[in-house]
Amino acid sequence: MPELPEVETTRRGLAPHVCGATVTGVVVRNRALRQPVTRNLARILSGRRIDALERRAKYLLFRAGDGSLIVHLGMSGRLWLVNANTPPARHDHFDLAFGNGRIVRLRDPRRFGLVLWHRGDPLMHKLLREIGPEPLSAALTAEWLYRQTRTRSGAIKNALMDSHLVAGVGNIYANEALFRARINPKLPARRIGLARYAVLVDKIRETLTEAIEAGGSSLRDYVNSAGEAGFFQNRFFVYGRGGDACLTCTTPIRGFVLGQRATFYCPRCQR
DNA sequence: CTTTTGACCTGACAGC
DNA sequence: TGCTGTCAGGTCAAAA
Structure with missing residues (x-):
């Protein structure tokens, strides 16, 4: 959840x-x-x-x-x-x-x-x-991600969800941040350069910050400490939108399984 | 070292 | 109605 x-x-x-x-x-x-x-x-x-x-x-x-x-x-x-x-x-x-x-x-x-x-x-x-830097603090930097991924041939989305690399980024927000950064979730982490990591760090922060301001995402059962639902799920660009039109370019969003987790991306916007 | 797989557990939902 | 199969926001240990 x-x-x-x-x-x-x-x-x-x-x-x-x-x-x-x-x-x-x-x-x-x-x-x-x-x-x-x-x-x-x-x-x-x-x-x-x-x-x-x-x-x-x-x-x-x-x-x-x-x-x-x-x-x-x-x-x-x-x-x-x-x-x-x-x-x-x-x-x-x-x-x-x-x-x-x-x-x-x-x-x-x-x-x-x-x-x-x-x-x-x-x-x-x-x-x-052993948990990695907090994404909403200055501790997370593009340099850190760049250095830590030089030997990682695995998909960037899996790297993002590795708590030793970055703290707290789960399946939904990995999908959403990669869309905003225009990075294909399958791209090997070692093939991403410093400049693109700078964009990614920026988009991770932006996505998480907007989600907090929206009170989180309520899919099945999440409610806040007062029992109220969040509404960030209404602002997903890709998560759970397989087959639907990309909100940027109208290309159908593609859904597949990566690292045993549901993954969604726009094949045109994300390279 | 990195990467992949299975395991933990219940509930909701689709399809027959 | 009721059964079966699939899937779900996380994370770890073990295997490859």
Whole structure:
């Protein structure tokens, strides 16, 4: 479900309600996520104050004293605020309750998400340590992408979705950014020069920024922390538009599978 | 080292 | 109605 814009939208919605708030309770209804939910979370978290809610790639980091709660939404996860009297539904696996009467609730039907406590710096956690530069910060540069791809013969779209190269770019936004940069998703990453990488970095930022401003993309089930849908899906140039006319040149958008993921591009605009 | 494949899991939908 | 097959926004480990 969520790529960087959806996670960031969630973070922005939750932050005002959880930052400075004290955890009063934790409910784990199903520990069987992608990795088992950390044991004894209620004991670890109760009485702690959330100092900050941050995002790194698609991970949410609830910083709390000498450790952090790391939450990932996987493919189908959503995290939103409910009142203390809201009964849990079928796939509501995890609750973080606060003294202000509000609960942050995780619903994740496919259970590819994560809820992990990490003592110390969460950025040093095994799953986060090796992640590449954040695309919305100055850390991502054309030079970085250029240098890192000199030995990569694989398709640029697969490279973009490699979290060690760039953080947070998933299938939808890889497709959309490549369209905007006019780069064919199949093009071997090593055959792209510095100038084109500069355009690509620019278009990745532009796409992600617009998506965040639109509240993310709601395809099946994504909603923000208040339960509202995003509307960036109405502004896709290529994703899910196979057979439809390119919005720039009217050539039919082509859809195929690349690296086990649905891929869409305009064969005329993208070379 | 890079690249590909399979695995994890449920729900929605198309087609018969 | 109900069955079967396919697909879905992520990511990792293992194999090639």
